[in-house]
Amino acid sequence: MRINDRVFGVLLLILAVTYGYEATKFPVPFGGQEAVGPETFPILLSILLGIGAIYMVIKPDEDTKWPAVSMLLELGVVCLVLVLFAFGLEYIGFVLSATPAVAFLCWRMGATPAKSLLTGVITSVVIYVLFTRVLELALPSGILGL
């Protein structure tokens, strides 16, 4: 199968065209038009990307295997967990948001739930103490207020 490269080639071509088109719409800089404006380099790049994308469509490489849908979903959940960790950082603090995130990752990588939780707690607390006390980098303490 050589469908991967074709699909992504088309997507990249769309990106190249949109990007190039947007660049032509830049407002004229204060002080008037010059020989090279803010749009010159981007237009050059969109041509470059366009050439590469067209080549991908015409001469695609052999596909690498994509994981099954269940695995893609799982990777999606992992992304969500990472985003939630980032979101929680500011509200509930570092330790409380890092512990479940690390524990979840360990568990998904094959550790037992108990060991995952233990790793999560120890890592979060150690990193928190190391960074805030020893290296003096501020990490949000959040509702624990340590």
Next chain:
Amino acid sequence: MGTIELLMQGFVVALSPESLMFALIGAILGTLIGALPGLGPANGVAILIPLAFSLGLSPTSSLILLTSVYAGAMYGGRISSILLNIPGDEPAMMTCLDGYPMALKGKAAEALATSAIASFIGSFIATIGLVILAPILAKFALKFGPSEYFALFALAFATLGGITGKNQFKTLIAAALGLMIATVGIDISSGVQRFTYNNLHLFEGVDFLIAIVGLFAISELFFFLEQHAGDGLKQVALNKLKLTAKDILYIMPASIRGALLGFVSGVLPGAGASLGSFVSYTLEKKYSDKGEFGKGDPRGVAAPEAGNNGAASGALVPMLTLGVPGSGTTAVLLAMLISLNVNPGPMLFEQSPDLVWGVIAALFVGNLVLLLLNIPMVGIFVKLLSIPPKYLMPIVTLVASVGIFSITGSAMDLYFMVGFGVLGYVLRKIEIPLVPVILGMLLGPEMEKNLRHALVLSDGDWSVLLNSGLSIGLWVVAAAGLILPIIVGPILRAKMKRPKDGLPD
């Protein structure tokens, strides 16, 4: 002579207690990073930059710390090659060929010690080469005008895929993507907002540190999850070391040859450490094989290790003098320099000689530290290697996130990091290389600036890009860099493929 004097001053910087401490910490961290599977040197340095940055270290200290990490990672890569038959990074691949058989014969400790000594010789000779070559190249580079620089950047991208590169067009796509990301933000020379969509976070552009950590570290996490590689692999047990002076003398010629070859391929654009270790191994095999190579000949360990480390130091020559990195890890080192407000290039040698020579001296010191550290402490590193990835990768991810968060203290950066992780995963799936993306982000602003200068000086006449013999020469090399791999690539790859079989890439 000037160089010697400057180098001596460098040693004064590098031998101060503070620098020695950073070199030691860097060496230990680097060895660990290199040794852990799935955490190559580029990755490791990338994770540590934001930390060094937010700890407020001085440029010299950060550079010493991170160059030691870089050197250490090259040492560490061989531990998993020899004990697990899995290269920590691509250049370490050739070390597997004789290192693993040696370990199977019950000579794991000897193999590790041999490779440590060869690594030291490789780095040592190549650093001497760096001392000699860098100032000459820096002086020469002063002749470069904007159009030459523009051609030089094009050359860097064209040759990045390397002579063994698979699909030149994918390198091109990757470079274009990176350069495009670099154009996001307020244009420095005209003040026009480009691709910001009025999002305040995009006004200053996308921080390349976030991109590096996302593309490398986070996408690596996804790959580990996908492949269920959480349990790690069985390794060969370590025996008691028995190494005599005779053994060291035996590998000496192979190491020196490997070091020289490695250095040359490190300096040359597009060759890099992979080719350095490959050429060193094959030539050593041609030169001195009597049927022992591939079955655990110590010279087969020494040659590629010396070549690999020689190339790593050699790659610093174009990076420091021209601001053009030759490999993934040097690209990351360039990222560090830029974020410390140090602009590599010929002027660096004029403006901050103490920094440059301090770093070069730190390479010497760091390598010695590594050699002394590696022979007695290899057992500890081996123990750490047996921590399964299922605990390690989440911890690394957390540390990386903390580093990114500490740059600006905003969760937005972490969302971007995850986004780049997904992008990195997809790009790797469609086999678009990640290093040109990073390099594009790093070199984009400079490349555009030089294009503009050249065109403004010529009043918009594009032929200015080919106005001197030098720039024409650079364009020719760039074109050759794009076209040659299409012809030579398949042959070389076929030769490299046999040892690669059965190894993950």
